[in-house]
Every structure is written in structure tokens, then in C-alpha cells.
Amino acid sequence: MFRILSLPLAALLAAGAAGAQEARTITVYTSQPQDQMAAVVEAFNRDHPDITVEIFRSGTTELMAKLSAEFAAGATPADVMLIADAVAMTQLKDEGRLLAYQDAPVEGIPEALIDPDMTFFGTKLITTGIVYNTGLVETAPRSWAELTAPELASSLIMPSPLYSGAAVIHVGTMVQQPEFGWDWYEALAENGAVAGQGNGTVIEAVARGEKAYGIIIEYMALNAKAKGSPVDFVFPDEGVSVITQPVAILKDSDAVEAAKVFVDWQLSRAAQDQSVEQGYFPVLEGVAAPEGYPDPATLTLLPADAARMLAEDIRNKEVFADLYGG
Incomplete structure (x- = not known):
């Protein structure tokens, strides 16, 4: 009896050991x-x-x-x-x-x-704000509203919500703000702003001087600055989106x-x-x-309804793609 059971038992133990390892x-x-x-x-x-x-x-x-x-x-x-x-x-x-x-x-x-x-x-906590090339920009913008000016928008790049989760949150947050909404994104597009893929494409373009301004998550800009890239970062006066x-x-x-x-x-x-x-x-x-x-307690955080953002996610991406391609 022992010999008959020992082989399947050994096989079971071996399988269990393999499962535990997996x-x-x-x-x-x-x-x-x-x-x-x-x-x-x-x-x-x-x-x-x-x-x-x-x-x-x-x-x-x-x-x-x-x-x-x-x-x-x-x-x-x-x-x-x-x-x-x-x-x-x-x-x-x-x-x-x-x-x-x-x-x-x-x-x-x-x-x-x-x-x-x-x-x-x-x-x-990851916030989204404005990166700029310090060799190309003498006076840094302080607000989101300033970016729609033709001289700024024409040299602005942003990440796309078709690729970046951070951009999904930022776009979803901005379009919920009464003072911005899709009108703000339309004004940026009309004045020459473009979308890359993720935040990496933004910091690369601004650091190389291909673009003077970018919309980006803060740590990518501040890390690049710390490593010697000619960039700096602004937490806009109106507030920041948060992921x-x-x-x-x-x-x-x-x-x-x-x-x-x-x-x-x-x-x-x-x-x-x-x-x-x-x-x-x-x-x-x-x-x-x-x-x-800055101390996170000093930041103004833009309000956002996550449930609404999820419900509007597909539409937000479609409207963004209509404006900026994708």
C-alpha cells in the first residue's frame, strides 16, 4: 500500500513545490x-x-x-x-x-x-504643471491661461491621453474647470500647440529646445533640471491636477x-x-x-470628479484626437 501511494504522493509534493516556486x-x-x-x-x-x-x-x-x-x-x-x-x-x-x-x-x-x-x-502624489526651456524663455508663464497666447502656444507640446495615464487625468481635470474646459484646448490647438505621446516626449522636446514650453508631470521636469537640463518648472497659479x-x-x-x-x-x-x-x-x-x-499643503489642487472622468473618458479622448491627432 505504501509503495503504491508513494509515487503519486511524491508527484503531488513535487507539483506543490513547483507551484510554490511559481x-x-x-x-x-x-x-x-x-x-x-x-x-x-x-x-x-x-x-x-x-x-x-x-x-x-x-x-x-x-x-x-x-x-x-x-x-x-x-x-x-x-x-x-x-x-x-x-x-x-x-x-x-x-x-x-x-x-x-x-x-x-x-x-x-x-x-x-x-x-x-x-x-x-x-x-x-504627482502633479501636472508647466515646463519651460530656460535658454529660450526669459519670463516664465505663471498660469494655464497664459499658454493660449499665440507666442506661447505655437511653441507648446503636451502629452496625449491616447498614450499617457497622467494626461488622461490632466485633460479630464481641465475640461471640468469652468474657466478652461474644451475652449482652452481649442485655443491652444488653434494657436499651434501640439501633442506628443507620453511625458517623456515632452521633456525631450523642451530640453532639446525643439519647444519652449510643455505641459508635464512635475518630477520629470525637476529631475531633468537636477541633472543639468536647461529646464525649469512652474506650479500654475490656478492650481494643478493630481494623480x-x-x-x-x-x-x-x-x-x-x-x-x-x-x-x-x-x-x-x-x-x-x-x-x-x-x-x-x-x-x-x-x-x-x-x-x-514646495510643501504639498501649499499647492492648490484642481477639483475633479473621478466618476465623471471615467464616464467621459472615451469622449475626452475622441475630442482630444480631433484637435491634436492620434
């Missing part, structure tokens, strides 16, 4: 820049060397398209989403794709950055426990300190903003 590998779909994610994985593995992290990096819109195709085919290799787009994350939640993680370590993180159903959690780069676990992940460890780490002091080193505003209480950044 469950220690997670795949993260992210819109965070590749070099930063490499540093994130390195720091995470110093604390958790037993978990292998595989990264697929692209713009949020492309990530969502990839996920949609994978869901339609029956499965996705993704275990964790880390994207600069709470609207896209809300869409995944509404479709029942995210795991509720009730025990996530959220103490010290503002309640506004935490999904009430505990399916996703903000990891950073939180939420992290979430996909409900069908085959490595849920390892994914939870990654989420825990993203919300930890170690990850928040690294975020500051990479030029992000932190979300954890007691962690100071990067050197040269």
Missing part, C-alpha cells in the same frame, strides 16, 4: 519609467530577495489595451498594476478585475488616496501572497523614501517632500 514570481504592469522601476525592483529585492519581479512597462492606455486583449483571450500574466491613472484603475475595479486587500497597511496614508473598497491604493499612481492586485493573480508583499512594500517607509529620491511627492505621513519641491 507563486514567488510576480509580473507588474506599470507606467512608471523603466529606469525608475529597475531601481524599485532592486530596492524591493533587498528586502524580499525570495520574490522575483518581472516588469512590463508602457503607457497606461497601451497597458489597458493589452490587458483587455488578454482578458478577452482568457488570462493575463499580470499580477500587479502600478499605473498613473486612478480612472483606469476604477474601470478595472468596476469590471471586477481587482482583488480587495482589506489588510493593506494604509496607516499614515490620506484616506482620499485609498479606494473605499480597498482594491487600490495611492503610492505617490496618485495607485497600486492594485489583479483578482485572478496566481501569486496573490507575493503580490500582497509587493503592495505592502509600496506603501512602506522604505518605498516612500525611495519615491522622494526619485523626485516624487510622498503620500506617507512624516516623509518630507524632495529638496526644492
